[in-house]
Amino acid sequence: MSNDAFKDAETLVEMKGIWMEGRSDEDWHPIINGVDLTLRKGEVLGLIGESGAGKSTLGLASMGFCRDGVRISKGSVMFDGIDLLAASSEEKRQLLGKRIAYVAQSAAASFNPAHRLIDQHTEAPIQHGVMSKDESEADGMELYRKLRLPNPDEIGFRYPHQVSGGQLQRAMTAMAMACRPDLIIFDEPTTALDVTTQIEVLASIREIVEEFDTAAIYITHDLAVVAQMADTIKVLLKGDEVEEAETREMLSHPTQDYTKSLWAVREFQRPQKPAVITGSTPVISVKNVTAAYGKIDVLHDVSFDIHEGRTVAVVGESGSGKSTTARCITGLLPPRIGSIELDGNPLPLDYRKRDRSQLQKIQMIYQMADTALNPRQTVGDIIGRPVEFYTGLTGKARRKRVEELMDQIELPASQFIDRLPSEMSGGQKQRVGIARSLAAEPEFIICDEVTSALDQLVAEGILRLLADLQDKLNLSYMFITHDLATVKSIADEVVVMKDGDVIEQGPKTEMFTPPHHAYTDLLLSSVPEMDPDWLTNLLKERGVDNIGDAAVGKIT
Amino acid sequence: MSGLMTILIALAVIAALGYAFRLAGQKLTNNAPMFRDMPYAVAFGYMLGLAVILWAVWTYIKAQFLLPEAEANKYFYFVVAIHAFIIFSVAAWVFRVFGRAVGTAGTRKLFRQMPLTASFGVLVILVYAILAIFAGVLAPHGQEEVFAQANVVPGGNPALGGDPAFPLGTDQIGRDxxxxxxxxxxxxxxxxxxxxxxxxxxxxxxxxxxxxxxxxxxxxxxxxxxxxxxxxxxxxxxxxxxxxxxxxxxxxxxxxxxxxxxxxxxxxxxxxxxxxxxxxxxxxxxxxxxxxxxxxxxxxxxxxxxxxxxxxxxxxxxxxxxxxxxxxxxxxxxxxxxxxxxxxxxxxxxxxxxxxxxxxxxxxxxxxxxxxxxxxxxxxxxxxxxxxxxxxxxxxxx
Incomplete structure (x- = not known):
């Protein structure tokens, strides 16, 4: 699959000197600065970059489409000899959906919840007069079968909420294929999915794209994913093209510094700390906790200890009970059976019954900094409130402490103290969230997927910061994550959870060396690697039916 | 029946004009995106709007200048509405220009982004607020004051039963x-x-x-x-x-x-x-x-x-x-x-x-x-x- 294979193929999309601008307040700000893009028939182009790099905007522009408040100020977009920017809306209507299709990041938000999947599937072929309703339905079922959806003949008659996230994403890919388009734009189709689900979706997308020889633009910020999918990779940074090369070439010999730094991110790793002295009192001890939402138990007899200055990573897929465990520790969800101990003393189960010093010692950092920080408070107030609340400092003393804390999280106070969360980037917001928890001077911090909403470079910065703070302040972390790369870099001990049970626990080095529990093994093997042959080899090794959710079902 | 026929014929003419308008636009501007992508309904809407405006102007001219007074009275409220519309639009526009030039950077920016309707709304609310707060000073008479002249007609024109002392007239018991x-x-x-x-x-x-x-x-x-x-x-x-x-x-x-x-x-x-x-x-x-x-x-x-x-x-x-x-x-x-x-x-x-x-x-x-x-x-x-x-x-x- 080298680039040469496409040299002779016809050019499908040619974008030349694209400049795009977005409107905010009253001015137009540049989003894309003169990027060229060429896509040949049957080629898969990976577009990578941080959030805000303009990947999605450029991807949409290749369909001749702009979001609200965005415009193409200069450049041309040719699709198979048609100038998309000059084409009439009638001409575009003939192309979109029929020859160009789009797969959105969140299939759950993109399907109309009021219609059945198959009805949405057949809409495009019927509207464009490609197929009749019956033909299109039969074809839809065939596509569902190809994408290995369970019960392909029936699943189409369900409503979107009756189908899981990974299945929905595949149904959406099938929908994009309905008219056998020449070009599909995949906009982060697997970002919201668990690793084991992701691998299934990746395998099916790759297979179907190859089978119909469809050209695709694959937008993602995950390098390992793009290495599996793309023939060519284009790296974007703040609207500028950094470099473009054939996938293997790009992975082995990146020429630009920025690309090299992206590649290096995954190399951050902390040394494993020595084993805990037996008999020492753990900071937090979760003892035989069984907890329920309503009448249904979601945690079954969960026990683990977290010692001073250590990081315990709790790993598992969505629905495995990681966050529920955190809610039990913080007291938001009092366990039905079992207890939580802080420094050897049992804590009241309900947070309302805990006294101030107990609340102070356990702090939390949230996944989504957007919802974790009050959008109407300035950074100074967000960090200052816990300072005032727990230590009683006011006025100048409070401000001084806030400045100290901002110093610790490496945000200059002079520049940021009066800003609102909306005026900061994702990584900066996450740092403020860290400062807020530090302001309470805690012993133990729960980090709930703190890096999963961030770009890799930014996420690495946050991980390094957390590691430094742990060394300086002797903090203990419970690190909830589904990303095993994060676990590798920061954890001392690992707890693997599945369906509310602890499947395996132990020191990191032990966990990452075989033999594993079957489920741990599946999790580990599902993490994409930078090797472009990884998916191909894995599929060869395990077979299509032994990856992803299908395999999870087999583990009992 | 003839009224209905007139309306139908007028609509048919407007429909034809709409088609011609779009076609002419496409030819004259050499297929500019605006005319090229214009749905027929929009073209029809343009012509309908134009027809309504022409009718309004014609009626206004008739009522103001051409018809004898007795006839023109039929259109009295129509004329008042046109006047009010023009006055309000100009006032709102002037107010917005004023707001864009005066005030802090924040309010100026607010006025720059403001549509005319909103500036009209703000202006009216301001005027009402001022009237309400300073009613005691601004009102020429007290609210309970009764005068001898009852039922004075609004407008202040003595020929029609008005009185310049009470520009908006008085009610049945003679209050201003x-x-x-x-x-x-x-x-x-x-x-x-x-x-x-x-x-x-x-x-x-x-x-x-x-x-x-x-x-x-x-x-x-x-x-x-x-x-x-x-x-x-x-x-x-x-x-x-x-x-x-x-x-x-x-x-x-x-x-x-x-x-x-x-x-x-x-x-x-x-x-x-x-x-x-x-x-x-x-x-x-x-x-x-x-x-x-x-x-x-x-x-x-x-x-x-x-x-x-x-x-x-x-x-x-x-x-x-x-x-x-x-x-x-x-x-x-x-x-x-x-x-x-x-x-x-x-x-x-x-x-x-x-x-x-x-x-x-x-x-x-x-x-x-x-x-x-x-x-x-x-x-x-x-x-x-x-x-x-x-x-x-x-x-x-x-």
Whole structure:
């Protein structure tokens, strides 16, 4: 699959000197600065970059489409000899959906919840007069079968909420294929999915794209994913093209510094700390906790200890009970059976019954900094409130402490103290969230997927910061994550959870060396690697039916 | 029948013109995107609009310059409407230009982004506020002052029964309508404003409380509100005011009315505050505040309230209009603001019989419509402003 294979193929999309601008307040700000893009028939182009790099905007522009408040100020977009920017809306209507299709990041938000999947599937072929309703339905079922959806003949008659996230994403890919388009734009189709689900979706997308020889633009910020999918990779940074090369070439010999730094991110790793002295009192001890939402138990007899200055990573897929465990520790969800101990003393189960010093010692950092920080408070107030609340400092003393804390999280106070969360980037917001928890001077911090909403470079910065703070302040972390790369870099001990049970626990080095529990093994093997042959080899090794959710079902 | 035929023929001509317009546009501009992608319905709309404007201009010229006075009287209100439209548009435009040039950087930016409708709304609200606050100074006469000249026709033209001393005329017992309109702003708008404030305070705090605490309190409050909302508002208000009038009279009745209206309207506010509050309560920063051990009032007033201001403010504008219309309706029915206080609703009611003169002496029939248009103008203005605020808070760009 080298680039040469496409040299002779016809050019499908040619974008030349694209400049795009977005409107905010009253001015137009540049989003894309003169990027060229060429896509040949049957080629898969990976577009990578941080959030805000303009990947999605450029991807949409290749369909001749702009979001609200965005415009193409200069450049041309040719699709198979048609100038998309000059084409009439009638001409575009003939192309979109029929020859160009789009797969959105969140299939759950993109399907109309009021219609059945198959009805949405057949809409495009019927509207464009490609197929009749019956033909299109039969074809839809065939596509569902190809994408290995369970019960392909029936699943189409369900409503979107009756189908899981990974299945929905595949149904959406099938929908994009309905008219056998020449070009599909995949906009982060697997970002919201668990690793084991992701691998299934990746395998099916790759297979179907190859089978119909469809050209695709694959937008993602995950390098390992793009290495599996793309023939060519284009790296974007703040609207500028950094470099473009054939996938293997790009992975082995990146020429630009920025690309090299992206590649290096995954190399951050902390040394494993020595084993805990037996008999020492753990900071937090979760003892035989069984907890329920309503009448249904979601945690079954969960026990683990977290010692001073250590990081315990709790790993598992969505629905495995990681966050529920955190809610039990913080007291938001009092366990039905079992207890939580802080420094050897049992804590009241309900947070309302805990006294101030107990609340102070356990702090939390949230996944989504957007919802974790009050959008109407300035950074100074967000960090200052816990300072005032727990230590009683006011006025100048409070401000001084806030400045100290901002110093610790490496945000200059002079520049940021009066800003609102909306005026900061994702990584900066996450740092403020860290400062807020530090302001309470805690012993133990729960980090709930703190890096999963961030770009890799930014996420690495946050991980390094957390590691430094742990060394300086002797903090203990419970690190909830589904990303095993994060676990590798920061954890001392690992707890693997599945369906509310602890499947395996132990020191990191032990966990990452075989033999594993079957489920741990599946999790580990599902993490994409930078090797472009990884998916191909894995599929060869395990077979299509032994990856992803299908395999999870087999583990009992 | 011939009327119907005329309309059908006119529509057919407009339809043909619409087609020709689009075709000509495409040919003349060499397929510019605007004409090329124009759906036929839009082209038809352009021509229909053009036809309406031409008709309006022609009618205006006829009524102003060509027809004898008796005939022209038929178009009296049409001419007034055209004048008002032009004056208001120019005033709104001038006001916006003024706002863009004067003030702090923040307000100037606000005015730059403002559509003309919103600047019109802001202007009208400002004028009403000034009139209401300085009514005592601005009104030429007192609201209770009775003159010998009763039933003076508005317009101040002696030939038509007017009197320059009373530019907007007098009512049946000889009170100056202009003064009563100005005092009416104070009474009607002031009372509506106070009522809305009380409604928001009660409904808002209870709504947030229900959203934060949930459980039996939420159930109790919500079901009570459901029961109250099940009774038609105006009839319920009438009923309660009738009950109240057994105990209190005069001023006391007005206070009772304010409280009753506030209670009824607070149910609507409760619903909104609860719904908005529920969306905010699930946010992680509320959880963080709870886990910090913050008390209820901090969570409600410092964490939830600042995030709910945009929808609440928009609702405040709309709710104010409803309260104000309801008070006018109550006054019209005779149980609202009690004489001798001037009130727009009462004014419309007292002079409503003049409407019968509209066909042959439009100036005479204008007397009740003055108060009615004062009500209409404020309602429209507030809605324009609220629309704009909603548009801003929704973050739409186009």
């Amino acid at each position: 309508i202009l003064s009563r309109l100005i005092y009416g702003a104070q009474n009607t708008v002031g009372i509506a404003f106070v009522t809305t404030l009380i409604a928001f305070f009660v409904g808002g705090s209870l709504g947030f409380l229900a959203a934060t605490l949930r459980g039996w309190l939420d159930q109790f409050l919500s079901r009570t509100v459901d029961v109250l909302m099940a009774i038609p508002a105006l009839i319920f208000a009438l009923l309660l005011i009738t009950v109240a009038s057994a105990w209190v009279t005069g001023w006391g009745l007005t206070v009772a009315m304010v409280l009753i209206m506030a209670l009824i309207d607070s149910t609507r506010v409760f619903r909104l505050a609860r719904a908005v509050g529920m969306n905010i309560v699930v946010m992680d920063y509320i959880e963080a505040a709870k886990l910090r051990g913050e008390n209820l009032s901090y969570i409600v007033f410092r964490e939830i309230l600042p995030n709910a201001t945009a929808p609440l403010l928009a609702e405040f504008g709309l709710r104010f209009c409803f309260v104000f219309l309801t008070i006018s309706s109550l006054s019209f029915l005779g149980v609202g603001i009690q004489p001798p206080l001037a009130d727009w609703g009462t004014m419309v009611k007292d002079m409503s019989s003049f409407i019968n003169y509209a066909a042959f002496a439009p100036q005479v029939s204008a007397a009740p419509l003055l108060a009615a248009s004062a009500i209409a103008l404020l309602t429209v203005a507030v809605n324009f402003v609220v629309d704009w605020m909603l548009h801003r808070s929704s973050g739409l760009k186009e």
